[in-house]
Amino acid sequence: MSRRALVIGGSLGGLIAAHLLRSTGWDAVVFERNEEELASRGVGLGTHPQLIAILKRAGIDFDESMGLTPSKAVCLDRNGKVVIERPTARTLSGWSRLYRALLDGLPARAYRLGKRLIRVAQDGDGVTALFADGTAERGDLLVGADGIRSAVRAQFLPEVQPVYAGYVAWRAVLDEADVPRDLWREMVALYAFCLPEGEQLISYAVPGRDNDTAVGRRAYNIVWYRSVSPEALIDISTDAAGHYHAAGIPPPLIRPEVVARIKADARANIAPQVAEIFVRTAPFFQPIYDLASPRLVFGRVVLAGDAAFVARPHAGAGTTKAALDAACLADSIRAAGDDLDRGLARYERMQAPFGKALVELNRAEGAYLSAQLKPKADRTAAELTRDLGAVVDAHIFRSDQVGGMVAAHGLDVHVNAPF
Ligand SMILES: Cc1cc2nc3c(=O)[nH]c(=O)nc-3n(C[C@H](O)[C@H](O)[C@H](O)COP(=O)(O)OP(=O)(O)OC[C@H]3O[C@@H](n4cnc5c(N)ncnc54)[C@H](O)[C@@H]3O)c2cc1C
CATH class of the missing domain: 3.30.9.60 (D-Amino Acid Oxidase; Chain A, domain 2)
Structure with missing residues (x-):
């Protein structure tokens, strides 16, 4: 019988995690607190080749359209x-272009709306998600992909707050x-x-x-x-x-x-x-905001996407990181066979340093903007003036930079891995 993953949060991070876990034989079901499918407000989303490659792994052919x-x-x-x-x-x-494609690729029974998680309980056999509507769901694994104000993170790391x-x-x-x-x-x-x-x-x-x-x-x-x-x-x-x-x-x-x-x-x-x-x-x-979780795994509960780390958006890599989290999680669990704990430990070992590095990269990039609240006399030279050409170049070479970080953290193996 296939193992069951409860994915909390039905945005891009949760959807990619559900797809990739399902592709490794798990019965992954997404639980989203909103009553209706998510509306995008039509905003744009910068992509990187790693995101596009992982979407392909999830069965979504990211073409010109x-x-x-x-x-x-x-x-x-x-x-x-x-x-x-x-x-x-x-x-x-x-945002909605990716959401639509990911949602359409899941069976309807694997995406449950109106399910607001309030608490997680664990025992020797697995994990139980308790929802605000009074229902409960049982699984072998729970993925907290519930974003910056994650209820899953609040339960296990209450001291970690967005800054x-x-x-x-x-x-x-x-x-x-x-x-x-x-x-x-x-x-x-x-x-x-x-x-x-x-x-x-x-x-x-x-x-x-x-x-x-x-x-x-x-x-x-x-x-x-x-x-x-x-x-x-x-x-x-x-x-x-x-x-x-x-x-x-x-x-x-x-x-x-x-x-x-x-x-x-x-x-x-x-x-x-x-x-x-x-x-x-x-x-x-x-x-x-900045947010970095010191741990990602709590028994059979893991944090992923923005629930785990929120990097300022300058690198436009939040969704790419969420996709890498999902791919690394699915691959680590699959490689560990029956030893789920070993797979989850590998996930944390790989994704925690990468998430932290992405937060720091973006924090450095936004330092000039943050410094605007300080009196001029207290600002460093870099906080006082900006090389406009460097700002533009940083965006142009962004995908090289993100690709370099992915490789340096040993994560490129998860980008194109065939299934
Ligand atoms: C200004 C700005 C620009 C950005 N631009 C880009 C960009 O160009 N490129 C890029 O890759 N990224 C960008 N990002 C980041 C990106 O939006 C996220 O990093 C990425 O989408 C990962 O999101 P997620 O799925 O982890 O979390 P979210 O998208 O926050 O989703 C969390 C989901 O969990 C649900 N949820 C919350 N609590 C519960 C609960 N208790 N029970 C059930 N469900 C719950 C929420 O309703 C939501 O649907 C940007 C962010 C900002 C703020």
Whole structure:
């Protein structure tokens, strides 16, 4: 009889884990707290070759229809003039493009909605997941893929909490049809940066609604990092009724004056091409956090994806790391045969140093943004000034960097492993 894995969290990390465990003969079932399939807000997602290769292992052939590839990276100054230009080729997809493909590839009975985990219990024979609806599920293994505010991690590592990095990512998406045509033509093939002092904005075209990459049906995606003090974060995370949303304010509840202010700042500070698009959107923000778990395995319970480590998004590698976690977990368990504990120990030995290294890489990259909250006199030289060309180059060579890290941690064996 096949062994059963309970995967908690039905986003990209949980879905990839379920696919890869199933491909090694496990009966993996995903339990997602939301009542309905997850909505993406249409945001873009940077990919790396390792993610694409692991998706192939999961049976998802990531072809051109799953992303767009700009040909040039440019940095635009405040007046919209190109001040840096470099060739680039990085596939930019959409969160929902991957979600849809992963979900469609699972049998319906393996993806259970409306299942909010509240507690895990273990005994000599396995693990029991207890859900808020009063039900319980039994398995041989439980994978906590329940994200930055993981209930699984909270039970086993209550002291590990996300640490606010001192800045947020404002995010915005606009349908191609709503972008003035000349502007679309100018921007569609660009991976465009705006780098006003103390800030970082990146924008590019992505698959549109219904994950469409056809002409006329794509979308434009903007990610804008800006420093926000902890006090100001509480203010912008408080809705019009005065309720503070500590775990993230739902976009429709962001107060209109907060949205009006960010749009006015866009007009004042960023290239007019990008500002023109931004002001036509309904932007929302995500606070940026660091989080590193000192352990990943607790008996038959493991942490994976953002539940285990949250790296700031500069390397665009969160989903790639979640995919590597899943591949390493499935391979380690398979290689260990009947000795599940040995397989899980190997998983922790491989993924813990990699997760930590990814958090540190991104923390270093975001140090300049975090430092904006310090008085100028207290900042280091690197925190005071930035080499704009280096910021652009870091993004262009990102996949080489991530690939180098994967190889240095001995994880490349999990990328293309045949099944
Ligand atoms: C601004 C920003 C930009 C980013 N850009 C990129 C990018 O370009 N490329 C990239 O690879 N990554 C990017 N990321 C990171 C990426 O989103 C994540 O690292 C990645 O998707 C892994 O997510 P996950 O599945 O582990 O967790 P999540 O996506 O957070 O999913 C956790 C799931 O668990 C569910 N859940 C939570 N609690 C419970 C519970 N108690 N019971 C049941 N279910 C529960 C949640 O509802 C959710 O569906 C970005 C992140 C941010 C903030």
